[in-house]
Amino acid sequence: xxxxxxxARGVSIKFKSYQETIPKLLEVIKFDKELQKHPKIVLKxxxxxxxxxxxxxxxxxAILQFCMQHxxxxxxxxxxxxxxxxxxxxxxxxxxxxxxxEKYGVGLIDLNYGEVEEIxxxxxxxxxxxxxxxxxxxxxxxxxxxxxxDSDTEMNGTLANMLGAFPxxxxxxxxxxxxxxxxxxxxxxxxxDIIKCKMPEFAIIDxxxxxxxxxxIPLEIDMQxxxxxxxxxxxxxxxxxxxxxxxxxxxxxxxxxxxxxMIR
Numbered sequence: 001x002x003x004x005x006x007x008a009r010g011v012s013i014k015f016k017s018y019q020e021t022i023p024k025l026l027e028v029i030k031f032d033k034e035l036q037k038h039p040k041i042v043l044k045x046x047x048x049x050x051x052x053x054x055x056x057x058x059x060x061x062a063i064l065q066f067c068m069q070h071x072x073x074x075x076x077x078x079x080x081x082x083x084x085x086x087x088x089x090x091x092x093x094x095x096x097x098x099x100x101x102e103k104y105g106v107g108l109i110d111l112n113y114g115e116v117e118e119i120x121x122x123x124x125x126x127x128x129x130x131x132x133x134x135x136x137x138x139x140x141x142x143x144x145x146x147x148x149x150d151s152d153t154e155m156n157g158t159l160a161n162m163l164g165a166f167p168x169x170x171x172x173x174x175x176x177x178x179x180x181x182x183x184x185x186x187x188x189x190x191x192x193d194i195i196k197c198k199m200p201e202f203a204i205i206d207x208x209x210x211x212x213x214x215x216x217i218p219l220e221i222d223m224q225x226x227x228x229x230x231x232x233x234x235x236x237x238x239x240x241x242x243x244x245x246x247x248x249x250x251x252x253x254x255x256x257x258x259x260x261x262m263i264r
Contacts, residue, residue: 010216010224015208022062022204025215032070034202038140040076041067042109044200046145046161047081047091053148053156057096059206060144064104077104080135082111082164085178109135112168123245124193126185131170132197143200143218147207147225152187154236155229157222158203160187162194188237195242219243 013025026032035041043064045055060079067077079101083091088110092098101108116131124130143158153160166182173180182190203218210228214221219242223233234240 010214010220012207012212012214012224015211015213018056018058018062018208021213022059023066025204025213026063026066029215031066031202031215035067035070035075036072038075039072040135040139041071041078042136042139042141043067043077043079044136044141044143044161044164045079045081045097046156046164047083047088047095047097048164049083049085049091050094053146053150054095055144055146055206057100059146059208060097061100061103063142063144063204064100064106068104076107078107078109078135078139080109080111080133082133082167084164084168088112111136111165114167116167116170119197122193122196124196125241125245126189127193130193130197131167132194133165133167136165137198140202141198141200143203145203145205147205147210147214147228149229153191153238155222155226155231155239157225157239158200158205158218159195159222159242160191160238162200163187163190165194165197166190186237188241191238192241192245196245219246 011029013021015021043060045060046053079097081088092108097108111133115134117134117137118129119132120129143161145156145158145161148156150156166179168179171179171181200218203216203221205214205221205225207214207225207228214225222239226233226236
């Protein structure tokens with residue numbers, strides 16, 4: 001959750017351009033003050049695969065520019081994703097993120113093969129335990145989805161975007177690049193259980209195709225964004241499930257797992 005002086009639980013602003021709209025929105029909610037509290041920040045775009053909604057690099061560019069301007073000098077910023085069915089670095093390359101990282105001198109992290117912690121007792125509904133990327137546990141995480149309807153999760157929003165936190169090194173099939181082990185149940189359970197590991201601290205949604213950019217606390221802002229798709233938030237299975245089971249109970253982190261590969 002976010003704390004003062006960042007008070008807004010969810011705000012939206014009419015879209016003109018990424019470079020004009022995003023700094024204006026982030027200044028209104030005093031996001032510069034929030035950035036200065038955190039030594040490590042992760043931007044988590046949606047780059048699941050070539051068939052899913054993609055967060056535009058230009059959208060992230062405007063956010064990253066604001067972060068670089070307002071962070072304290074020693075703060076580290078990373079862009080992280082764990083693509084599904086395709087290599088994460090390939091998705092970074094295809095969608096302009098490699099150039100973006102080079103432009104600002106930030107790291108690209110593949111969540112599929114980084115260091116993880118095994119989390120148990122997380123009030124999961126289907127998983128016995130979850131291997132979760134340590135970088136996300138240690139960082140101020142900002143979910144950056146492209147708002148769209150999605151065949152798997154109904155809505156590609158800030159919480160569904162965190163499916164990328166399931167590392168392929170632990171969840172892909174034996175003879176498949178896909179994270180088949182998270183598909184043993186309907187997608188709402190995978191979203192719920194990964195969010196029980198850690199809710200991202202903040203979210204900015206690219207709803208420019210609907211005329212808006214939204215920012216705020218992830219669950220709150222997803223509920224708002226659903227209306228832009230002509231839906232009610234509680235009608236979306238994973239949002240309803242998370243809202244019904246949301247508790248502020250910490251989970252137990254039981255075992256660190258060394259990294260297999262990290263893209264920097």
